[in-house]
Amino acid sequence: IAAWRAEADALLAELRGANQALIEVELPAHLSVSQLVELDTDEQTFAQRLRRPTPFPPNPTARRGTAFHAWVERWFGATRLLDIDELPGAADATASPDADLDALRDRFLSSRWAQRTPSEVEVPFETVIGATVIRGRIDAVFAESEGRWLVVDWKTGAVPEPAKRTSLIVQLAAYRIAWAQLAGVPVEKVRAAFHYVRSGETLEPDDLPDRDALAALLAK
Missing domain, CATH: 1.20.5 (Single alpha-helices involved in coiled-coils or other helix-helix interfaces)
Structure with a gap:
């Protein structure tokens, strides 16, 4: 004993x-925008995931978001709307049904964004911040007066509480920097916002981190 x-x-x-x-x-050397947000949200969890990568479990909510984004892209760029059976992932018989996709579409069509015409949709980008290449995809970009731009990211989930929005703002900051580079304009001429489709609320932070602030986050 x-x-x-x-x-x-x-x-x-x-x-x-x-x-x-x-x-x-x-x-x-390369990070996605979602990884950048994860780094700001929980640095330790992010490091653990890098050290021991594990696949994410199937997420019906993510599938719904993918389907909605595909539909919005077609709404802005095609002459007809896609039926639910034509959306990405519809052939996967094991996936959970997107029961509220119709509600999301109706909410979007009743918003002011459905009647605007974006200059670009689903824009892939790569931009260097500090010593790291950040990759992502911008949902929509709208031209505004005096050579200004508005970048919008569609969100199908609930509006987060104010205390939980800090890390999400990093996502908008990266989009803003990326589009300024793509458009060849000063970053001050680009605004960025989240539109939460379900609630119809659009959040546009007043003060987004600049390139130096994001570089400092990556250098910690």
Whole structure:
């Protein structure tokens, strides 16, 4: 029994030592915008995911969001609307049904955005921030007066509480910087906003981080 206890104590001491060890994880040369948001939200969880990548479980909510974005793209760029069976992922018989997609479409069509004409939709980009290449895709860009632009990201989920919006603002900041680079205009001429389709609320932060602020986040 004494030997068992000694072995158990040794194993527990090893476990405690491993949990307290400082393990440095090198930041990849390329990050997606969602990874940038995750880094700002929870740096430790982000580092753990980099060290031991694991696949995300199937997410019916993400599938719904993908379907909605595909529909919006067609709304702005095609002469007819897509039926639900034509949307991406519709052939996957094991996926959960997108029961509220019709409601999301109706809410969008009743918003002011449905009647505006974007200059670009689903714009892929790469931009260098600090020593890191950030990749992403901008949902829609609208031209405004005096050479100004408005970048809009469609959200199909609920509006987050104010205390939980800080990290999401990083996403808009990256989009704003990327579009300014693509359009060849000063970043001050680009605004960025989230439109929460379900509630009909549009959030446009007044003060977005600039390139230096995002570079500082990546350099931490």
